[in-house]
Amino acid sequence: MAEMTNGEREWSLQTPATLPEGYDKHHIVFLEAVHLPLAELPFPHTIEKHLRTSPDQVAERIKTATIVISNIIDVKPSDMGKAPHLQLLAILATGMGWVDKPYCAKRGVSVVNAPSANIPAVSEHFLGLYFASRKRIAVIDEIVHTGDDWVKAGSLTKRVWPQGPPLGCSQETLGIIGYGALGKRIESLCKGIGFNEVLIAERKGVKEIREGRVQFEEVIQRCTAFCIVCPKEPDTINLIGEEELKMMRPDALLINVARGGIVNEAALAKALKEGWIFGAATDVLDNEPGGPGTTPLLPDLEKGEEEVPNLIITSHVAWFSENTIAKLQSINRDAMTAFVEGRMYDPKVRACVAVHDGKIWK
Known part of the structure; x- marks a missing residue:
């Protein structure tokens, strides 16, 4: 035996x-x-x-x-x-x-x-948020549904993209922050639809860079799109704050399908209001469920608070399938x-x- x-x-x-x-x-x-x-x-x-x-x-x-x-x-x-x-x-x-x-x-x-x-569902939701954000689908839909601006102007492109045409997949450099099974699946999907380059971020503050990884700060500076898929741990809370957002390119798009609190919500609201980055989308909030007045990302408009532009929020449903x-x-x-x-x-x-x-x- x-x-x-x-x-x-x-x-x-x-x-x-x-x-x-x-x-x-x-x-x-x-x-x-x-x-x-x-x-x-x-x-x-x-x-x-x-x-x-x-x-x-x-x-x-x-x-x-x-x-x-x-x-x-x-x-x-x-x-x-x-x-x-x-x-x-x-x-x-x-x-x-x-x-x-x-x-x-x-x-x-x-x-x-x-x-x-939830790997298939969340990775597909990431793509949905990417296209909806980069193409500003929700913004266009609201304009068309609530007024006759398109009829009067003949085109909405300058209004929706005042800074110029949006990037296409072949121009995107994706930064993946968190390279577990979900990060690997998103990498595969994005390469499949023609993303120009995918960079895998090393842990923040680490000096020795593992093979296949790129220094965290370099990823923040180079990428046009970001995918947050790392676990929420003590060392990833507020991983993306004001300093990181100011380092990003003005055409950068930040998407969080991990956990709320990894991206500092007050800093992100400020970055979007002041136009530091192109836009953001998140399926998660620091405190859930959320609504007007519960987070800097969801100001209470009835109290005169300023809306956060170029932001899509879904209600922690990326996993749902x-x-x-x-x-x-x-x-x-x-x-x-x-x-x-x-x-x-x-x-x-x-x-x-x-x-x-x-x-x-x-």
Whole structure:
């Protein structure tokens, strides 16, 4: 008989998760059911579903849970501290930058997510935002729908593009900030539609440049379009601020499909109002959901605040597609089932595991 590898030996030693005293099945609390339904779960459980949960409601709602499912709502250590039976935090999303992994490892709370489930949808949304922004489709649509300016003037080109014609794909140099699976997919799509050049940014402040990467500051200065797809971590908050925006070309287009807060919203609003860059689009905000008065990017016009020009905002829907939902549901189901059955070392689910057995896996 062939000798087992370390991974196989670890897997063979796994046993089903032990239920807390007084529990005969797992109790699941689903904090944000508004986004999508769960797949049917094959293990015994009870479940408490909440369409939406505010930060001040988390602790009370999870206090009896053994498993908590969250999408984007932050489950803080202070919340978990009031949930003595919590064993698993399941993130029904790819991004999990808010998770305090060291706390979870020390506390013995396992963490799983759904990596790469949204890659096709988000990369396609990036392209939609790129074309809508560069072609100023929303601006033209509003002008045509709300007045007869086109009839009177005969052409809207000078009004919509006072600085001259917009760039085409063959003139674009794309800077990708964040080169995981999503960044690689966007690179492939943009090369496929004829972008002139794609630069992969090295981490900000790093002196040793990896092969295939370009110094962060050089990317900021050279590129005509930017794709923000990096995780939101302590070192990427306000990664793009006033200094970086002033370094960009006047024809630059900034697109964020990662997380709010990576681009400083006040600085971006100022840059667009003062014309430092051509335009911007974002699918994410620092505080969500957003509306007039909740961010510098969405001023309250009824209070006389100045509108931010050349900006498109979508409501964190880049991920939303039939394909993404099916993948999120199946990955979430399989990861939770593996935890309950003691199969977290199974190669089929290991990519989902962020924290387990008191160790940080990714």
